[in-house]
Amino acid sequence: MSRRLVVSSLASVSVLLMGCYTLEPITGPSPAPGSRVAFSVNDVGRVALGGSMGPEIDQVEGTLIQRDNGDYFLGVNSVTLLRGGVQVWKGEQVHIKNEYFSTIYERKLSKPRTIALAAATAGAIVLIASQNLLGAGDVGSAERPRSDSGATSRSPVIHLTLWSFALPRLSPIGRP
Numbered sequence: 001m002s003r004r005l006v007v008s009s010l011a012s013v014s015v016l017l018m019g020c021y022t023l024e025p026i027t028g029p030s031p032a033p034g035s036r037v038a039f040s041v042n043d044v045g046r047v048a049l050g051g052s053m054g055p056e057i058d059q060v061e062g063t064l065i066q067r068d069n070g071d072y073f074l075g076v077n078s079v080t081l082l083r084g085g086v087q088v089w090k091g092e093q094v095h096i097k098n099e100y101f102s103t104i105y106e107r108k109l110s111k112p113r114t115i116a117l118a119a120a121t122a123g124a125i126v127l128i129a130s131q132n133l134l135g136a137g138d139v140g141s142a143e144r145p146r147s148d149s150g151a152t153s154r155s156p157v158i159h160l161t162l163w164s165f166a167l168p169r170l171s172p173i174g175r176p
Contacts, residue, residue: 020117023061023105035064036107037074045100053094056082060096061107062089070098 023038031037038061041049046057053060053076062076075091 021107021109024108026104026106030067031064031104031106033064033066036077037062037064037072038105038107039072039074039096039101040103040105041100042102045096048097048100049094053079054081054087058082060094060101062091062094065093072096072098 021036026037038059039045040059041057046055049057049060057079059080060074060076061078061080062074064072065075066073072095074094074096076089076094077091078089079087081087
């Protein structure tokens with residue numbers, strides 16, 4: 001299998017696995033435990049949850065652990081704030097009462113968005129492959145005759161810096 005085919009296959013599979021998700025309001029029965037859900041927190045909920053989660057909560061998203069008599073136990077993944085910004089959590093469990101939220105949403109796969117993302121990725125892969133940017137090079141370059149004119153032929157070199165950061169100097173062990 002060629003290198004191009006492997007790269008394009010892996011990229012396509014990763015895009016399809018990633019997908020695009022949306023939050024849709026739940027109108028029917030309550031979601032099952034293990035579902036990804038989000039709660040739009042109301043003023044009562046902001047006051048009640050403010051001490052443990054912060055005073056400006058707009059939405060709480062996570063995995064539903066259990067539902068008991070209208071109360072929800074949630075493993076929180078993120079908290080969206082009223083004035084913008086998102087706090088990332090690591091699954092800490094929170095008890096959310098029915099009177100703390102106005103709307104509950106379920107996270108669902110958006111097929112149109114996922115198909116559009118996959119098509120755009122496939123198009124980008126085809127564009128890159130057609131431009132010989134995957135390292136295949138120009139096969140005919142080794143067969144070109146060299147001139148005796150003394151002129152050199154140079155190709156431009158492009159340097160891309162993705163990340164640049166300084167590391168702190170560490171003192172040797174045992175020395176201040």
